[in-house]
Amino acid sequence: MKIAVTSASGQLGSTIVKNLIKEIGKENVVAIARTPQKAKHLGVKVRKGDYNNREQFNEALKGIDKVLLVSGMDEPKKRIQQHRNVIDAAKHNGVQKIVYTSIIGDEEKTAFRSIVKSNRQTEKDIQASGLDWVIGRNGIYIEPDLEYLETYIKEGEIRNCAADGKCAYTSREELGHAYTQMLLKDHLNNNRFNLAGESITQSDLAELINKVFQTNLKYNPVSVEAYAAERKVELGDFMGTIIAGIYEGIKIGVNDVSSDFEKVAQRPHQSSIEMIESYRNQHNKI
């Protein structure tokens, strides 16, 4: 059985490839990447696949039995067609099963809605494809918060507009394990799963980071408008709006969901403190 993973040069794609190698051996895993040289280190066969190029995916998916489609990074409208290029090429090549990395979120209520809507459209396209499918809806990754730690320390606080809202975080490491099971275990087919851990507030997050990194961060909530304005200055209009929309979603509860992780992974999701410790250990941060 040959399994291909798209965006294999990225952090999530490469984590899934590494997990798959452990389960089925490197000869059965194909890494598809827009920039193949960035995936060479994985030690598996690498094929070229830019989501904008259907022809490349017609070639990349030859002889593949199952494909993992990592959701794209482009602006939402472009993503829908990019994902269709992969789905159509999978059909064309007689691929049996497609697994897609979607996202938890609300399609209407926040400034993150355009991304969520595009993910939901791809979910529909996959369900209508006639292939066997499994869809994961990912929680928010915890790693970006930890990558931001130096800024948090400099400012002495975690500041955003989530207020007392709870968020079920996950990590790429946990997702790598779950998606590997979703690819391999066919009894999971034709289902959608929320993939996340326990729900915590931003104050909880600050407290856990303090425990693991011996910092002294406080959580300070600001209004959605103030946070959006600040993020736009830092990240530009598009990204600033999206990031503020994510925290607005946490504030109104859209990320406080029950998780199906254990059903998929056959073990509990790591706790938040375990994810933070694991990040610290991997990145050698004290």
Ligand SMILES: NC(=O)c1ccc[n+]([C@@H]2O[C@H](COP(=O)([O-])OP(=O)(O)OC[C@H]3O[C@@H](n4cnc5c(N)ncnc54)[C@H](OP(=O)(O)O)[C@@H]3O)[C@@H](O)[C@H]2O)c1
């Ligand atoms: N749940 C969350 O909190 C969260 C947060 C951020 C992102 N996401 C979503 O999760 C996905 C994976 O995240 P990640 O951490 O792995 O991101 P990442 O490390 O930044 O990797 C992004 C990957 O997308 C690839 N890519 C970009 N444009 C492409 C195109 N046109 N065709 C094919 N591949 C393309 C990049 O390839 P190159 O190496 O060629 O650049 C790279 O492999 C993201 O794409 C995004 O949809 C989720």
